[in-house]
Amino acid sequence: MSSDLDRRLRAYQGRPAACGTGKDPVNAPMIRHWCEAIGDRNPAWAGKEPLAPPAMLQVWTMAGLSGGPPVDPPGGPSGSPPPSALPELTALLAESGCTAVVATDCEQEYLRPLRPGEVITFESVIESVSPRKKTRLGHGHFITTVMEIRADGIPAGRHRFRVLRYAPGAPPEKPAGPRPERPRPVVNRDNAGFWDGVAERRLLIQRCTACGRLRFPWLPGCAACGSPHWTTVESAGTGTVHSYVVMHHPPFPAFDPPYAVGLIELAEGVRMISNVVGVEPGRITVGMPVRLEFLSAGEGQLLPVFRAVEPGRRMLPPMTVPITRTLIVAGALASRDFQDVHHDPEAARAKGAPDIFMNILTTNGLVGRYIGENFGPRAVIEKMAIRLGVPNYPGDTLTLTGTVAEDGDPREVTVTGVNALGRHVSAAVVLREAGR
Amino acid sequence: MSLRIPDRLGGRAAIAGIGATEFSKDSGRSELALAAEAVRAALADAGLRPGEVDGLVTFTMDTSPEITLAQAVGIGELSFFSRVHYGGGAACAVVQQAALAVATGTAEVVVCYRAFNERSGRRFGAGAQRHQPSAEGVALGWVLPFGLLTPASWVAMTARRYLHVHGLRPEVFGRVAVSCRRYAATNPAAYFYGRPLTLAEHAASRWIAEPLRLLDCCQETDGGLALVVTSLERARDLRHSPAVIRAAAQGAGHAQEMMTGFYRADIASLPELGVVGRQLWRSTGLGPSDVQVAILYDHFTPFVLMQLEELGFCGPGEGAEFVAEDVLPLNTHGGQLGEAYLHGMNGIAEAVRQLRGTAVNQVAGAANVLVTAGTGVPTSGLLLGADG
Structure with missing residues (x-):
């Protein structure tokens, strides 16, 4: 039965997902609203001739509150667009109980910066539909779409997007919350x-x-x-791993084994026990350099922990973002994402979440802002791939940290964002430091 | 005993009686009942009546107070009662306390005891997540928020450094497990009687706190054990030949902690046992080559290797090779890995049996037996000898 469904789902692979023209051309007011919501003060996105932040790429393709099919390309080269197979696929999954949706991954390539006045056209296809998977949210299917984006008819970017359509557990398998x-x-x-x-x-x-x-x-x-x-x-906050333990047994509710506990020798010469984060426990070595950061471990409790730095990489300073209701709602609306779970607590609860939660476009924007704050307005992001973990709920704090390869152009940057529930986002970014 | 001058304790007291309950995973009776049973057995072994006991010593961790035990066993007035702190580090120190009392005339017959339902009741291996904000609680508290919550995890931190310093792999710890289980296999009182172990089985056992595997950790046991200490003269008149207390010592190192000694200069060693060893050798004029049997506290295998090195049986990092060579009979009862986890007290009883010539794995000509208590904590040790 399930294999029959899987077969029917596979038939959607390669079929069109969306095709059309952005409802508004790239424009300065939307850029400004978005930067204000995200807190992105990169001067490249402001002034008389602002560029659009690359992390806004998807925003220009969003249908907005009115929803409905994308605007047909006016006299576009392909004439009338092929019909989208997504509504049919969504209905089929809904029949099988997968009525809820959450975005999990976003991979974007930016071929050139977008400027106000440019008209955005896009075409996307369904790249894959996964067989039924068991996830933390419930059983569901991952749907991946790939979108080619043009500005004034010239290729401007590629956007691979993965959502999970799932059957919300009723009641949820695990009560939501910290x-x-x-x-x-x-x-x-x-x-x-x-x-x-x-x-x-x-x-x-x-x-x-x-x-x-x-x-x-x-x-x-x-x-x-x-x-x-x-x-x-x-303490200056730098040190090395003097010894470490990887904890497996017995299980303790606050920890996910295997986890690493390190004996850190600080540069000042004293030692303390802490956690080694940012590296798989199996890759920790005695002598590995580490750097202090602070982990929010529940109500009003910070803990000093140490992030491992692998050879050939250096740490980026952390960026802390209070997850306010305003940030979640403003970020969703500025990215033209009107999914109710991002602004309506009642609707979020009806779908099994304890409260509204941040949308993926805002997280994408925050990663972009972190890159800008570390590498400045001249840095050009070529690729950015993010994967979401636990949600950002109001009242939490997101701390972004990163490492960058010491050498190479383009440079490769990894970013991790954690909140009180665990890892919210992992991102891999490729950038040219002085691309502008 | 003193750190600087030889003491005058050696040869003045002896262990005259040993007694134990069965070793199990669920005793089905109270810790007090276990303690009383072990004490009665030890007195019967010595050929003494409860009314002749005037001193009692146990661990601070024991739940059976001396006064309650005295009532349950029929012991009357007491002129000496004492407890020793720091978990398994107390094992040999309770005998030292008894010997000191006997040597000074503070008491004539002192019984040392330890009993618990450590397997069916509160298991140490389950870890503790909360402590009182006393100095002791604060000292342990530095590691709790980071998830270092069990004795195995505290030892593993030292063990990892030990492996790193000496360029060894975790599989070397298997030498200790295999050696102990070989002796346990022929000891009917041992939990692992009839069940020897191979290095491959050790290496295949699951991780507990990497680099420690399941088979690097001692078992958990319900049971009780008691020892009768009296003057050497009196012991000579009792049922068994005395196990003479040639030397007894306690030791704490610089920057000593309770299991979390991560802040001292070298964490790949056991300086508290170095303090004990120096006193034992100096007091008796003996050295490692004069010992026929060693009973080294084996709560976790790496600490057996480090004890051998600290006591001078072999050089730093050579412990595993030394065990593999099998030149020193070690933990001949099977140790706490193989026989039972009685907080080290069953090891002292084994030393007494070796000196009496009644051990199941008897070592011919055993005249000097070294016994240690738990390490990684303030610890203690005994050099016991045959009389004459």
């Missing part, structure tokens, strides 16, 4: 200063004012000279 909290730090008067520092995103080391020795863990006296007098120094 995972159980990690064990809290044990705090008393002797070490409160350390955790106060962590709350301000500072890693403080005690320093004996009598003999000058740095010490960790925190104690009310110096093991070297016995003096009770001390001050603190702030």
